Amino acid sequence: MPQQVRGVVARSKGAPVELVDIVVPDPGPGEAVVTVAACGVCHTDLTYREGGINDDFPFLLGHEAAGTVEAVGPGVTSVEPGDFVVLNWRAVCGQCRACKRGRPHLCFSTFNASQKMTLTDGTVLSPALGIGAFADKTLVHAGQCTKVDASADPAVVGLLGCGVMAGFGAAVNTGGVTRDDSIAVIGCGGVGAAAVMGARLAGARRIIAIDRDPRKLEWARALGATHTIDATSTDAVEAVKELTNGDGADVVVDAVGRPETWKQAFYARDLAGTVVLVGVPTPDMRLEMPLLDFFSHGGALKSSWYGDCLPERDFPTMVDLYQQGRLPLEKFVSERISLDGVEQAFETMHRGEVLRSVVVW
Known part of the structure; x- marks a missing residue:
């Protein structure tokens, strides 16, 4: 059954974000529902709120995230419930001309979930970078889930999902x-x-x-x-x-x-x-x-574009380097905040006081 969870939504250009109830559908073919453990507050989220990406309001913000797969839809074999994953916004298709020429980091047809998350009144939400992870749970394409070492700190490794990897x-x-x-x-x-x-x-x-x-x-x-x-x-x-x-x-x-x-x-x-x-x-x-x-x-x-990365290649390697003490990813986490602190985190970011504020559950 669809689930009702909390999510941070930008309803209109420049308006303060709101923590509201949203509806997450059961995963369909090729999709996964992920329970979010941590999500960084990236400048791209602020750009969405300010209308700098497009005007497809309301937006469900958040995309630098790590969490645990709760459920998968038909046909998903790359991840299964219980897997610890970092979310990415470049799930490559494997079929476009770039992929077929051995350049999947340039994929022209990346995947997102086909179904839409909504407000409780049925209003369709636009998830930031196809992820929307300022929420207790989110719906993504299974290819956006990159399995990594489950012992890693989600507040740290989730940042690979955007800015650090870029x-x-x-x-x-x-x-x-x-x-x-x-x-x-x-x-x-x-x-x-x-x-x-x-x-x-x-x-x-x-x-x-x-x-x-x-x-x-x-x-x-x-x-x-x-x-x-x-x-x-x-x-x-x-x-x-x-x-x-x-x-x-x-x-x-x-x-x-x-x-x-x-x-x-x-x-x-x-x-x-x-x-x-x-x-x-x-x-x-x-x-x-x-x-x-x-x-x-x-x-x-x-x-x-996204650091010309391949998430399935680069994320596990970088997490391993972090676990070995060779990649100081922990230095990017300036503060850990709750889900209702995103608007304040935008102000802190604007003042240049942090590398990253990270929402943790």
């Missing part, structure tokens, strides 16, 4: 950072800090963190940055070049996603270096640059 993957998967490389990361919130952490794990020789907030630069240094640049008082491009013998960094990650920061990334890289855009621009942003500058530089200009 930043880590931007450096390691998309940027291809490896031993002896230099990397600069512009913007050191959750995503940028994760890029710093990934570069450290990959063995980068010089890891340069750039931000305008001294607090975020401290977080980046704690996660492995070898140098920090305060962009409020220093020309970031010139500072990166000074730290790289005048050449620029091998990889520059733009974790902000603005024309100004992308230009900084472009000019702060080595001539044959790589620029990775992982910060998400808004639709109105435009970039104007001399075409000759593109022609005269080699290397690569890349965008990183």
